[in-house]
Amino acid sequence: MKDSVIAMSQGGSSDDRINVFTDTKLFKPEKSTHAKKVKRWKQNLTGWGFALWPLYTYVIFALVPFALSIYLSLTELNEWRINQARFIGFDNYVWLLTSADSNFFWSLFRTLYYSLSLPITIFLGLFSSILLTSRVKCKKLWRSILYIPNVCSSVGVTMMWKLIFDQDTGLINTMIVAMGGDRVSFFDNFYLFMPLVIFTTTWGAGAGSILFQAALEQVNGSLVEAAKVDGANSAQVLFNITLPAISPTTFYVFITSLIGSLQAMGSIQLFANNGYGPKNDEGKPAGLTTVYYMYMMAFVEAKVHGMGRASACAWLLAIIIIVVTKVSFKLSDYWVCYDN
Numbered sequence: 001m002k003d004s005v006i007a008m009s010q011g012g013s014s015d016d017r018i019n020v021f022t023d024t025k026l027f028k029p030e031k032s033t034h035a036k037k038v039k040r041w042k043q044n045l046t047g048w049g050f051a052l053w054p055l056y057t058y059v060i061f062a063l064v065p066f067a068l069s070i071y072l073s074l075t076e077l078n079e080w081r082i083n084q085a086r087f088i089g090f091d092n093y094v095w096l097l098t099s100a101d102s103n104f105f106w107s108l109f110r111t112l113y114y115s116l117s118l119p120i121t122i123f124l125g126l127f128s129s130i131l132l133t134s135r136v137k138c139k140k141l142w143r144s145i146l147y148i149p150n151v152c153s154s155v156g157v158t159m160m161w162k163l164i165f166d167q168d169t170g171l172i173n174t175m176i177v178a179m180g181g182d183r184v185s186f187f188d189n190f191y192l193f194m195p196l197v198i199f200t201t202t203w204g205a206g207a208g209s210i211l212f213q214a215a216l217e218q219v220n221g222s223l224v225e226a227a228k229v230d231g232a233n234s235a236q237v238l239f240n241i242t243l244p245a246i247s248p249t250t251f252y253v254f255i256t257s258l259i260g261s262l263q264a265m266g267s268i269q270l271f272a273n274n275g276y277g278p279k280n281d282e283g284k285p286a287g288l289t290t291v292y293y294m295y296m297m298a299f300v301e302a303k304v305h306g307m308g309r310a311s312a313c314a315w316l317l318a319i320i321i322i323v324v325t326k327v328s329f330k331l332s333d334y335w336v337c338y339d340n
Contacts, residue, residue, distance in 0.1 A: 125208030
């Protein structure tokens with residue numbers, strides 16, 4: 001049977017015989033199903049390995065710290081010795097909310113005080129954007145000048161303001177002395193400390209201004225022209241057409257700025273010279289925001305408070321931010337217009 005399927009090459013000898021079952025590609029035995037599955041599995045594994053790389057980084061840098069912070073908030077941990085962490089339940093939360101030694105509510109009050117910079121920054125950004133979208137010469141130049149502070153280092157800008165308000169060599173005190181007044185220690189005065197910090201945050205209005213300018217350029221021009229034809233003045237056009245049209249952008253700037261202000265720390269820390277800043281008659285510090293309070297508990301006063309209380313404070317602030325954001329979105333239904 002086997003010999004019947006052996007072909008002789010033309011003009012060749014018996015040594016040139018070819019077995020069509022074994023010596024041709026047509027009849028070569030196929031790989032086993034198991035080998036195919038292994039090869040396909042290796043190819044899929046390589047593809048999934050690259051596809052899941054963002055998930056790996058998310059787990060390592062987001063979920064793991066997330067879970068660790070929850071665990072630490074339920075423990076007593078001083079000086080970063082995690083192996084010595086002792087589970088104490090919700091004692092850290094109870095201490096922050098009820099203890100007379102806790103400054104949580106005071107820090108929250110000072111954080112909300114700092115948030116007063118929010119309407120000032122939004123107003124300046126909106127006002128400057130309206131000017132820059134009108135018939136102003138050298139618009140690109142003014143836009144660049146307005147946005148330059150946002151690309152500068154916040155540390156450098158803060159130090160610049162400190163030099164301007166310095167008691168001995170500052171520009172403001174030099175002008176006060178020249179007019180016959182006495183030098184003022186601005187950042188050592190409890191009642192002047194936070195207003196000055198709020199004033200120095202106005203340099204960041206350029207970021208909102210860029211967003212407002214983009215929104216103003218998308219306002220339906222036909223509505224504006226129709227309103228003017230009907231006799232509407234500039235103020236009526238602004239409040240009845242322009243502002244409602246850019247209300248989604250206004251809400252976006254508001255909510256992002258609000259979340260950022262509730263997490264304020266950097267500039268306040270520099271103005272306070274890595275301390276709490278000036279104190280009032282009751283010993284309450286002027287520069288103690290909630291995030292700064294967390295930092296002080298975790299690193300500066302680790303032996304007294306430690307990472308456990310700092311983590312609990314972080315979660316209390318996170319809950320407050322979530323609630324405030326949720327309420328803001330709910331209230332936005334009454335004034336944000338998404339229809340042009």
